[in-house]
Amino acid sequence: MNSDHLLQGLKERDPRAVAKAISLVENGDPLADSILASLDESLIDQALVLGITGPPGAGKSTLTNQIISYFRSQGKRIGVIAIDPSSPISGGAILGDRIRMMQHALDNDVVVRSMATRGRLGGLCAATGAAVRIMASSGCSHIIIETVGVGQSEMDIIRLADITALVLAPGLGDDIQAMKAGLLEVADLLVVNKADCAGAETLAMDMEAVARERREKNEGVIEVCMTVASEGKGIKDMLHVVAKIDEEYRQSGEIMKRRMKSHDLEVLDWAVELIKPKFLKMIAESDTSRKGDPRMKAVEILKKL
């Protein structure tokens, strides 16, 4: 398949073309360049990129599935990128990640991609950004990036989203709740899932207080929603709020501002990704003893560039 065929496939909304194009990017295939350079910028501009994050056990996957179903009932074409904290050695994706979208597996208008973290030292942000662009170019008007809200790279990835929903649930335990700390400061939407469980009201009140405080600091339209994702409850209301935030942020220029920031992040991540092989070669050639201060060696390598 050459790049013209692939671009044609994207235009025709062929899910296999999407998968193939993303794989080319991930594998550093030379074809990737011409594909990425020929995507439909207007479709990319229009797409809504929704980040779904939160601690393990909050019900992100169930919620994502319900969101897909709702958007599909409105005839929308959906992209889903699941960031997968998988094995650094086997590179295998977690089984659950692969099967959880089975409900939509036969739907050609639900394009799912697991991005394995695969022990790469970087490039996840770059690759995810490229996947978003490819999906949007193939007509996905709504793209969901789902990631567990811990870890440095996962945080960076959330910055690729136009709007971010933090999913929480009552009774997750102290150290899990602590993980949400950073995300509370970047999320636009605070979703209290498992709203039928004990402690949900208290959690919602806490989240309301956070939202109020952030609104007072003019940090944006911060809203709290309650859902029972396993029963599909609250999904429609939540997505109305997402649509409202999207509209406000597009009018105020906030979406544009965020995209400019994420664009710079992606360029940086690509630059780093593309220079690493050169660095690795220089490290291998520079020294066989591997003794002494790593920082000094890095300084020497940069001097030789």
Next chain:
Amino acid sequence: MNSDHLLQGLKERDPRAVAKAISLVENGDPLADSILASLDESLIDQALVLGITGPPGAGKSTLTNQIISYFRSQGKRIGVIAIDPSSPISGGAILGDRIRMMQHALDNDVVVRSMATRGRLGGLCAATGAAVRIMASSGCSHIIIETVGVGQSEMDIIRLADITALVLAPGLGDDIQAMKAGLLEVADLLVVNKADCAGAETLAMDMEAVARERREKNEGVIEVCMTVASEGKGIKDMLHVVAKIDEEYRQSGEIMKRRMKSHDLEVLDWAVELIKPKFLKMIAESDTSRKGDPRMKAVEILKKL
């Protein structure tokens, strides 16, 4: 405080000198160079770097505290580096991370450092490596790197350890258990904590099966331990196993091999860290529209290097 004073402070095992030196590295202070280049390589070689990782809720912090107590009862000086999935905006460490070591707060021979992930795009591996070297140089014979076992960067950090213990507990739920997948392949020690809880025996049997399989593949000395960290049970046995693995790995050259690998990783991470400001400057200068394919722009930037 100049670098001679700081190096003297490290030699005299002053915890404030350790804290100051690590901060200089984290802040990219020019003084950091001369400190890192003058550390005691022989102490660094001798130190044992133990990685403690595992999913949230497994009891890593409690276990770490017990390990510290045990080593202290043997008169050893301990360094602890807690990798903290903290806020990308405030940069604040999670309160729990700060207070959980309180038990040892007045002990000058327990040097604790929280490394906030602080929304930096990288450099966590480099900074953690530097912290290990600084602590070892100040006489810490045992250095613990504690990190939640999810996320790409956290995985890389575990590679800085000589020996890694994966802490698990029964009843953590499916998606949390799934996170351990990658870590099962890199850990030397599989610790079943909360061994007095229902399901511990089954978990231990599963882990024994994993350990057996990996031993048969000659992946090293893989051992299973059972602990009840909250009651201090099983800690001594666990640390005997750690000492045994350490001895075997030192004799076989495995520790040396791992350190050479992590040395290269650290050099790479420093090189990336040090070139980023240059990239960011070039990105800012290159284009004000922030439209088009990020990868192409990165390629252009590299051409101009």
